[in-house]
Amino acid sequence: MKFAPVAVAALIMLVMFHAPSAAAQNAPSPAKTTASPTQNAPSPAQNAPSATAPHSQPAPATAATPDLDSVIADLQRVTADANRDLGALHIEKWKSDVVQRQQMEQAAGSLRRNLTTIMPGPVKELQNSPRSVSRAFKLYHNLNLVYEFLNSVTDAAGALGRPEEYTPLAKDLASLDDVRHNVSSYTEHIAGTLEADLKDAKAQEAKLEARAEAAAQIYTADSGR
Numbered sequence: 001m002k003f004a005p006v007a008v009a010a011l012i013m014l015v016m017f018h019a020p021s022a023a024a025q026n027a028p029s030p031a032k033t034t035a036s037p038t039q040n041a042p043s044p045a046q047n048a049p050s051a052t053a054p055h056s057q058p059a060p061a062t063a064a065t066p067d068l069d070s071v072i073a074d075l076q077r078v079t080a081d082a083n084r085d086l087g088a089l090h091i092e093k094w095k096s097d098v099v100q101r102q103q104m105e106q107a108a109g110s111l112r113r114n115l116t117t118i119m120p121g122p123v124k125e126l127q128n129s130p131r132s133v134s135r136a137f138k139l140y141h142n143l144n145l146v147y148e149f150l151n152s153v154t155d156a157a158g159a160l161g162r163p164e165e166y167t168p169l170a171k172d173l174a175s176l177d178d179v180r181h182n183v184s185s186y187t188e189h190i191a192g193t194l195e196a197d198l199k200d201a202k203a204q205e206a207k208l209e210a211r212a213e214a215a216a217q218i219y220t221a222d223s224g225r
Contacts (some may be wrong), residue, residue: 065189066182068130072123075143075179079115082150082172085165086112094160104156111149119146136187143180150176 091105122139129135154173158166 066186068126068186071179071182071186072127074175074182075119075123078172078175078179079119082169082176083112083115085168085172086115086153088168089157089161089165091161094156096160104153104160107149108153111146111153114142114146114149118142131190131193133187133191136183136190140180140183140187143176143183147173147176147180 086108089108091101091108094101094104096104119142122135122142126132126135126139150169150173154166154169157169
């Protein structure tokens with residue numbers, strides 16, 4: 001499998017900058033008999049309405065909001081593992097030509113620099129302002145870039161490298177996917193909390209304005225007497 005140089009180069013630049021039974025049918029019909037009145041009379045229990053209340057449907061379970069400290073700890077563990085596994089690649093021995101091997105070496109190097117020098121910035125910013133939607137989204141955006149790039153390197157390792165190179169990266173990729181989904185859930189949670197706080201603030205402001213207007217009307221009425 002060969003990778004187009006243009007596609008790999010573009011990827012490097014991206015990283016650099018979420019019925020009735022048969023027995024019943026065949027059975028002989030019983031002889032007709034004269035039924036007694038008590039036999040034909042419906043049972044009171046049959047006509048009485050059911051007293052059993054309908055069962056209420058259980059409320060759907062809501063997913064728990066990820067804890068930021070746990071998410072950050074998982075992210076730091078995954079990035080450290082991915083950086084280690086990327087460093088263990090022997091791309092110079094992969095089944096490709098010299099140009100492609102050089103491009104993949106540059107791609108892996110760019111990814112390692114992103115993991116060690118670029119990613120810690122958004123992480124620290126969100127830790128300092130855990131209720132900041134913009135900082136949470138910035139981290140999520142960077143995670144998406146890293147995930148897409150790591151996915152490409154992992155695919156290349158599976159196609160051109162050895163199984164012992166591909167397997168750790170595939171595990172890192174799955175773990176990183178879990179982390180970015182947790183960051184996405186956290187971002188949605190704080191955005192929803194911020195919106196709810198804004199609504200409460202507007203409601204309180206409306207109440208204060210109504211009280212002030214009522215007080216002004218009372219004052220005006222008293223002054224006219």
